[in-house]
Amino acid sequence: LDIVKHLFEGTLRSVSLCEDCGCKRSLQEPFINVSLPLSEDSMLRYTSRKMNVQHCLNHFTAPERLGDPIECPSCQKKTPTKKQQTFSRLPKILCLHLKRFDAAKNKKISDFVSFPAFGLDMGPLLPHWREVTMDSPDEAEREKKNMKKKKNNNDGSDSEDDDTAYPQVMYDLYGTVNHRGTLNQGHYVSNVKVGTQWYHCNDAHISNSEESEVLRSDGAYMLFYIRR
Numbered sequence: 305l306d307i308v309k310h311l312f313e314g315t316l317r318s319v320s321l322c323e324d325c326g327c328k329r330s331l332q333e334p335f336i337n338v339s340l341p342l343s344e345d346s347m348l349r350y351t352s353r354k355m356n357v358q359h360c361l362n363h364f365t366a367p368e369r370l371g372d373p374i375e376c377p378s379c380q381k382k383t384p385t386k387k388q389q390t391f392s393r394l395p396k397i398l399c400l401h402l403k404r405f406d407a408a409k410n411k412k413i414s415d416f417v418s419f420p421a422f423g424l425d426m427g428p429l430l431p432h433w434r435e436v437t438m439d440s441p442d443e444a445e446r447e448k449k450n451m452k453k454k455k456n457n458n459d460g461s462d463s464e465d466d467d468t469a470y471p472q473v474m475y476d477l478y479g480t481v482n483h484r485g486t487l488n489q490g491h492y493v494s495n496v497k498v499g500t501q502w503y504h505c506n507d508a509h510i511s512n513s514e515e516s517e518v519l520r521s522d523g524a525y526m527l528f529y530i531r532r
Contacts, residue, residue: 312336313334314334315332315393316332318389321385321386322383323386324383326437340364342403355415356419356420357402357424360417361429368387370387388435396530399528399529404483414522425473426474478528479494479496482495482521483525493505502514502515502518
């Protein structure tokens with residue numbers, strides 16, 4: 305258990321923001337894996353682009369306006385509130401779970417989700433750069449700014465404001481679990497990277513594989529990334 309926590313455990317920062325006064329309450333929550341929804345709402349936001357795991361992470365950490373007002377300790381009344389999760393501590397091994405099984409609608413979500421073999425950057429999802437404030441831009445504007453910051457970070461150019469240049473926290477893929485089948489029946493296979501060689505594992509049968517085959521394989525269900 306200790307080695308699992310040492311390798312896989314990170315911490316989410318969950319915040320509630322009063323939209324009237326800006327009062328922010330936070331809570332730290334440990335995690336071993338991160339479950340990323342593949343709901344119709346999250347898919348529809350990216351109809352003009354192919355869905356990828358970065359979109360899923362952006363959706364996971366996006367602020368959400370709660371349906372009902374929440375008691376604000378500063379205003380001392382119930383007020384409109386936004387809730388958001390960001391990553392306050394990132395683990396050595398990041399385990400991402402793509403939520404393909406929708407029990408409510410009794411179906412499996414089979415849409416293809418692309419993911420990088422190298423350089424999954426978690427830096428923009430840290431609280432200082434991702435967390436909502438009273439005067440935060442909307443989600444589309446936030447993504448546009450993050451893309452500009454990423455370009456500045458990659459080409460070495462100076463940012464207009466050093467405080468906005470997020471740190472790069474890079475992860476590289478070293479394993480996947482894929483599901484073949486339907487909601488009610490199916491089969492799991494895995495792909496594992498040892499050194500520079502990929503292996504495909506199907507029960508007792510293990511064969512050589514290629515990175516390109518891993519990246520285009522259907523039914524990616526769990527992704528394992530190791531921190532550089």
